[in-house]
Amino acid sequence: MSNNKGIGFFEKYLSIWVALCIIVGIVIGQWIPAIPETLGRWEYANVSIPIAVLIWLMIFPMMLKVDFKSVKNVAKQPKGIVVTCVTNWIIKPFTMFGIAGFFFFVVFKYLIPLNLADEYLAGAVLLGAAPCTAMVFVWSHLTKGNPAYTLVQVAVNDLIILIAYVPIVGFLLGIGGIQIPWLTLILSVVLFVVIPLLAGILTRLTIIKNRGIDYFNNVFINKFNSWTTIGLLLTLIILFSFQGKTILENPLHIVLIAVPLILQTVLIFFLAYGWAKAWRLPHEIAAPAGMIGASNFFELAVAVAISLFGLESGAALATVVGVLVEVPVMLSLVRIANKTRTYFKVMELTGREFLVE
Numbered sequence: 001m002s003n004n005k006g007i008g009f010f011e012k013y014l015s016i017w018v019a020l021c022i023i024v025g026i027v028i029g030q031w032i033p034a035i036p037e038t039l040g041r042w043e044y045a046n047v048s049i050p051i052a053v054l055i056w057l058m059i060f061p062m063m064l065k066v067d068f069k070s071v072k073n074v075a076k077q078p079k080g081i082v083v084t085c086v087t088n089w090i091i092k093p094f095t096m097f098g099i100a101g102f103f104f105f106v107v108f109k110y111l112i113p114l115n116l117a118d119e120y121l122a123g124a125v126l127l128g129a130a131p132c133t134a135m136v137f138v139w140s141h142l143t144k145g146n147p148a149y150t151l152v153q154v155a156v157n158d159l160i161i162l163i164a165y166v167p168i169v170g171f172l173l174g175i176g177g178i179q180i181p182w183l184t185l186i187l188s189v190v191l192f193v194v195i196p197l198l199a200g201i202l203t204r205l206t207i208i209k210n211r212g213i214d215y216f217n218n219v220f221i222n223k224f225n226s227w228t229t230i231g232l233l234l235t236l237i238i239l240f241s242f243q244g245k246t247i248l249e250n251p252l253h254i255v256l257i258a259v260p261l262i263l264q265t266v267l268i269f270f271l272a273y274g275w276a277k278a279w280r281l282p283h284e285i286a287a288p289a290g291m292i293g294a295s296n297f298f299e300l301a302v303a304v305a306i307s308l309f310g311l312e313s314g315a316a317l318a319t320v321v322g323v324l325v326e327v328p329v330m331l332s333l334v335r336i337a338n339k340t341r342t343y344f345k346v347m348e349l350t351g352r353e354f355l356v357e
Helices: 014-031 034-041 049-065 068-076 078-107 114-128 136-142 147-175 182-211 213-249 252-278 283-294 298-309 314-339 341-351
Strands: none
Touching: 014 034, 014 213, 014 314, 034 213, 049 182, 049 213, 049 298, 068 147, 078 114, 078 147, 078 252, 078 283, 114 147, 114 252, 114 298, 114 314, 136 147, 136 283, 136 314, 147 182, 147 283, 147 298, 182 213, 182 298, 213 252, 213 298, 213 314, 252 283, 252 314, 283 314, 283 341, 298 314, 314 341
16 A cells, blocks of 8 residues: 555655754744744633644545555454554553653753743643654654554554543643643644544545556545654644744753653553563564554644644753654664564464454
């Protein structure tokens, strides 16, 4: 299927593009303040209209790639789904909360003001509660994962997001003493998950019915590749046009935020990957299971952070740092997964029975 391409030029150097967006955004914010001031006025119910449009440009193509009919095949290899779901929804959000809180409030106590520590923690939680949706297809391909099973794993996670994201985020932020507008949180999930999800399902079904699955996978879906790129870059530039003052005053904070995010990513990968090995799952299922948990649906996290806390918030900055570190860390984990493939050699033969009908 068309999802299984290697990492593209844009994705490979994503950290560089994010760094350039930081520079461009700061320059705009400092030298052309009328732009962020004008964009800041275009809001409805605490949701930035320009950001909402750009987020839809990013998320809609992702939802097109997910075939929710594949969920019916869960019973064919349930252990891999159990690893994915438990890691992503019962373990990952809570380890993110614990690791980020430990670093922001203990290790970096004298380097980060308390108010910013609260916001950075909020951003980390928003990342931790959002497992990867799009880039996982790339990570799966690079580790020679089973594409059909990866599709099932992603589809199940996307369905769980609909019911679990809001209560988990609300619960963890409540523990952290961070007040949030619940209606805005629910509205954010509706805007940035439910609507793109329904649009993606309807579009997918319509195109396949009229033009066939080969046209959809090899022609139609490729038309949207640039949408995601444009939406992400413009979103980052707008966000950093608001964040310029914070970054210039606290440049070290980007590094401080990155530390717990990187540790969390590595921890979750090895937890899911090691669990899959202990359960004697084949490498083609174990590697994507580790990758899904380790990486994040950062587009959703960025959108919700902006809606809940604003473009100038530390929460929004923390989610963008997640974008900054995502690709280099994940590529390192891909190399580890590939080098340890032989540990699963005996088990490979047990993973061939899974095929999507």
